[in-house]
Amino acid sequence: MNKKRMTVLLPVLTLLAGALAGCGGNDSANEAQSTSPAASTSNAGAAPSGAPVTLTVEVFDRGIQGQPDLNNNTWTRYINDNFGKQNNAIVKFVPVPRSQEIDKLNVLMAANEAPDISFTYDSATVSRYAKMNGIMPLDDLLDKYGKDLTNYLGEKVLSYGVFDGKQVAIPAKRTSLAWIGMFIRKDWLDELGMPIPTTRDELYNTLVAFRDKNPGHVDGVIPWGLAATGMNYGTGNLAESFWGEQSEEDFVTTPNWLKPGNKDALKFLNKLYNEKLISPDFALDKTAKQADADVTNGKVGFFSANWDYPLRQNISEPLKENVPDANFVPIDTFKNYEGKYKKIAYNENGVNVFIPKSSKNAELAIKYLNWMSNPDVLFFLQYGKEGVNHKMVDGIPQVINQTGDNMQTSYLNLDYTLVVNGVELGDPEKNIKALAATAPGLKAVAEQSYKINTTDTYTGFFYDTPNESNIKFGKTLGDMSNQMTDKLIVCKPSEFDSLYDKLVAEYMAAGGKAVMDENVKIYEAMQANK
Missing domain, CATH: 3.40.190.10 (Periplasmic binding protein-like II)
Known part of the structure; x- marks a missing residue:
């Protein structure tokens, strides 16, 4: 595996995943769990004896109206029935408000109370934790317990989770690149x-x-x-x-x-x-x-x-x-x-999953992610049971949107499917058709939108060395950019030019110049090493 740490430079954009909501009930939910073949994975075998171990896993609380108990619903019961029981474990989900995820994660990390499996979309935050020696190196754990996970993600996706030559994060595979x-x-x-x-x-x-x-x-x-x-x-x-x-x-x-x-x-x-x-x-x-x-x-x-x-x-x-x-x-x-x-457009990597240094269950955490990479597991977590959570149309599953226990509070349960961001049917063409199928009556519009937004695209440049200034100033600069943009849009036209120059000067003084200078240094070193 290529052990270069890849840090992405993207425009300041915050992308919120949409929630699926609709109608229906939760009949047959327990039956759906017990009849799934997903317990058959490379982790299968005699369950450990003794008192069950509690594996804590972060989950976003998106505040969706009518959302189910994030620790007791169709999907969490499936996870505990098909992974927990097989490994003498109880998987407990730790809700973190989506709008405050980095701030909340920082507090949990500082108190050594972060979940065994934590995650963030912000790569600078992961780099900062790695620099502080606050997260677990994963190379040996993946070699021992993550064969299926490694094969599923592949070298390119995994390379985005490397810091100073060590695998410290497990990036999810992003299957849809339109943004x-x-x-x-x-x-x-x-x-x-x-x-x-x-x-x-x-x-x-x-x-x-x-x-x-x-x-x-x-x-x-x-x-x-x-x-x-x-x-x-x-x-x-x-x-x-x-x-x-x-x-x-x-x-x-x-x-x-x-x-x-x-x-x-x-x-x-x-x-x-x-x-x-x-x-x-x-x-x-x-x-x-x-x-x-x-x-x-x-x-x-x-x-x-x-x-x-x-x-x-x-x-x-x-x-x-x-x-x-x-x-x-x-x-x-x-x-x-x-x-x-x-x-x-999006790069191939999605959310960054990591194990805090304070975790006592790193081996079990990797086993959990390895189990999740099984196609049967991913399919159930994304689509559930046919006739209950989805229907098949021309060989493509279509979600039946529901409330209560069967409700998915994020698109295709991405908050529970931590190894993938997007539809995963094992075939890119099927994935696109499945994306289009999520919009009843609007399939052609969906396919047209996907085509438009994967044409003339560029992706963020990847650096093979972490930018220390970005780790230090990145969040502050991101917040400043948002505020600057809003102020400039609403100001009086006569004030625009002077305000733009003033705000940009403040941005550069607050860390923007330091980040840029370090970008140049890293970029030039990369070119020299080609």
């Missing part, structure tokens, strides 16, 4: 006799028409739905369409704030806001609940969010009920100087 999408009300365009916009200027004219002509005939029309920076409802790949030409070194080592054209991108957003083309109180919407309400009540004409956001049941179903004729379609509208629609 941000953009969507527009096609029924509004049809009402106005306007085409789908394919450039910034065309989009601007469309937004003005939405504002002035209100084709949805709603109170408080919102041409572009936005929420506070860091939430869903962002600005898509608008910034990329303004960025000018750069060398690879400049592009990957400098913060977005210094990229040529970035100032113009924010000035464009400022113009839209001051012309009442953007959600008026977006900066106060720090949960995106207001934006959700505006979309589902039919007030929004255009927005950017996860590539599949308008297809999710918590958006598509209330929108259909409130505005039956509403029709959001995916678009590509931010063309750059090359004539391309450059947009960021």
